[in-house]
Amino acid sequence: MVEEKSDEKLGLYLKKMLKEHSLSMRKLSELTDIDTATISRIINGKRKANPAHLQKFAEHLNVPISELFVVAGYSNEYEGLQQSDILKSVESIQNILEFSNLIDNQFSIDSVERQLANYEQYAQTEEGKGNILNSFGEKLKKIGSIGPFISQLKDLFEKFRLNKGTSRELAIIGSALIYFIVSVDVVPDYIFPIGYIDDAMAIQLVTKLLTIK
Missing domain, CATH: 1.10.260.40 (lambda repressor-like DNA-binding domains)
Structure with a gap:
């Protein structure tokens, strides 16, 4: 056949x-x-x-x-990328972004860190909390719940929803969730799954912050 x-x-x-x-x-x-x-x-x-x-x-x-x-x-072209160890560090994620030629030369890990810092403040407001709780599920539905670090995002959302953590930890978690929800990514989301690598970078940065004692 x-x-x-x-x-x-x-x-x-x-x-x-x-x-x-x-x-x-x-x-x-x-x-x-x-x-x-x-x-x-x-x-x-x-x-x-x-x-x-x-x-x-x-x-x-x-x-x-x-x-x-x-x-x-298109998914076949990136099948190995989603499962590869290459996504395990923010440095390698940036290498992928630069190699893909899908972003401008001004993009850096620092730009993601600055955006996350801004979102920390917003995540602590009632509006920010409501946005996360009301919009996270819709964003997952939109992308079909597929993409690098989606499982980590789901875990972070559950912690945020159940208020599991200190106020500082919840603000950090909220910043990653807002980054995922708001469509201001440096790489267009429709370039799947490359378009979610900067979201993955945000998750990795947040994970590092949460492990700092």
Whole structure:
């Protein structure tokens, strides 16, 4: 049996989603600002959808972006990356970011640390706490609960939700959760899973802070 190509799988998947949402390719074009001819070529397996296309499809067809990346075959390109020991330190994470050429030259670990410090203050406010408790689940749903350090994020969220820790520890934990929730990442989230490596860096930095006595 001949294995179905990724482009063909995506085309079938998109046809199914269009039918479920009672949408035509022309209507999807209007919603996404992607040319109708481009959508037609993607659906018919004549053109590979790029990450920006997938991001727009996910938003307007109400499906997790990670699901579309799997169907489109992008996940295979980074399969080893998600499980690799290369993600175990902030230094190696920055090396990946620099090697990927997906960020500007001004990005640094310091920039993430500064952002986390700002979020610490916000996480201690009632508005910040409410944002974390109300928005964390939605962000996980949006990405399909897949990505580097998602399990660590879930653990941190439970500690924050149950108020397990000192006020200082909860502020640090909250900063990582806010960083994950707020879409100000240095790498676009739709570049999956590379787009979540800076979130992973934030988690590692926070983990180090929590281990300092």
